[in-house]
Amino acid sequence: GxxxxxxxxxxxxxxxxxxxxxxxxxxxxxxxxxxxxxxxxxxxxxxxxxxxxxxDLPDKAVQKHENVRNADPGAGIVLDQVSAGFKPGQPVFSELFLTLESGSVTALTGPSGGGKSTLLHLLAGFLKPDQGEVRIFGLAPGEVRFGWLGQQPFLVHGTWADNLRLTTPDASDVAIETALRQLGLGGLIDERPEGINSPVSESGAGLSGGQGRRLSLARILVANYDLILMDEPTAGLDPDSEVYVIEALHKLAVQGKTLVFSTHQPALLTLADHILSVSGRGQVLDTSRGGGHYE
Ligand SMILES: Nc1ncnc2c1ncn2[C@@H]1O[C@H](COP(=O)(O)OP(=O)(O)OP(=O)(O)O)[C@@H](O)[C@H]1O
Ligand SMILES: [Mg+2]
Missing domain, CATH: 1.20.5 (Single alpha-helices involved in coiled-coils or other helix-helix interfaces)
Known part of the structure; x- marks a missing residue:
């Protein structure tokens, strides 16, 4: 045989x-x-x-449900004497007191390594403070729904529409297409015979870095969050794409969403009500309010 x-x-x-x-x-x-x-x-x-x-989901689901009722969107964001860092004895922030009003737009600037991403991670609840407390609309971070745009775009294997429905399963085709067009991705959908049902791979193959970022941002537009945290939303975008992102963020700001983003790009600063310079050594300086000082 x-x-x-x-x-x-x-x-x-x-x-x-x-x-x-x-x-x-x-x-x-x-x-x-x-x-x-x-x-x-x-x-x-x-x-x-x-x-x-x-x-352990059932307990938590009940707890979350109760918290949704308790969330007070008017309470803003408070960091109360927060100390946080990665290595013992080398805090990125120590005893930081900071308040951000609901519906305000806050830009975080400052040198690389200054702590912008760290501050965003604290607000998102990805990093726990060593001391002090972070409160988002009166609750602990993570108990309130929020939009997150990290430094790396988050994509899943599926279609463009699947990627946008990750966080908003009932989003309509029209809402999805509108969000994508709003971010200047309309041309890409038109090029593809299956439109918003064209495939996207997890690695973003076939998409540039900037397109992947805008796809991630479109997901936030569809989802209607009160709080949106973004780590350098226009990093690596050409000037035309940058304009799309700025306009989309402006629209969110006008709708009264609370936006916090880090950026090195001056164009984005024009959107901000407050510009906080996160300078390292635990200092956060409000450069837009005549040098108010948080420490
Ligand atoms: N996962 C980590 N482990 C250890 N140290 C970290 C970690 N993430 C950040 N750091 C340190 O914390 C400090 C603040 O870093 P962070 O990433 O917040 O800076 P950044 O202002 O976002 O910089 P960039 O503009 O380059 O993004 C830096 O000294 C950095 O080395
Ligand atoms: Mg960073």
Whole structure:
């Protein structure tokens, strides 16, 4: 029971080339199998983690529901004597007291390594303060829904529409297309025969870095959050794309959303009610209010 292959008596250049061309096709199913096997392993790993977390969901869901009622959008954002950092004895912020009004637009500027991202992570609840308290609309960070645009775009394998419906499952096709067009991605949808149902890969293959960022931002536009935190929303964008983002953020500001973003770009500062210079050494200076000083 075995098949004897070759060697052939002779091989012409044409047959040789044909074999070379067909070889990838021949092995394609095997490569696909390997890829699916890898996906399955990753999914099983993630499922175990998810199941663990789902176990204590009922209590938390009830708690969250109660908190939604308690959220006081007028209370603004308060950092009360917050000390936080990554290494013991080297706080990025120490005893920082800071208040941001609801519906205000705050830009964080300052040198690289000054602590802008750290401050945004504190507001998002991704980083816990070592001392003091952060309150968002009267609640702990993470208890209030908020939009997050990190330094890396977050994309999933699926269509453009799937990516926008991640956080707003019931968003209509029209809302999705409007958000994408608002960010200057209309041309890209028009180019693709399936429009908003064209595929996007998790790695963003086929999209530039700036397009991936704008896709992530479109997700925030569709979702209607009261608080939106963004880490350098226009980083790596050309001037035209930057204008789309600035206009979209302006629209959110006009709607009364509370926006906090870090930026190195002067154009974005024009949007801000307050410009906080996060200068390292734990200092936060309000440069837009005649040098008010938080420490
Ligand atoms: N995950 C981390 N582990 C250890 N130290 C960190 C971590 N993230 C930030 N830091 C340190 O905290 C300080 C503030 O960093 P942060 O990323 O907040 O700066 P930034 O103002 O956002 O800078 P950039 O403009 O380059 O984004 C820096 O000294 C940095 O080295
Ligand atoms: Mg940063």
């Amino acid at each position: 075995y098949i004897l292959f070759g060697p052939a008596d002779s091989l012409t250049l044409f047959s040789g080339l044909l074999v070379l061309m067909l070889a990838p096709e021949f092995f394609q199913p095997l490569r696909l199998l390997a890829q699916h096997y890898h996906d399955r392993a990753a999914a099983l790993g993630a499922a175990a983690e998810l199941l663990d977390r789902l176990e």
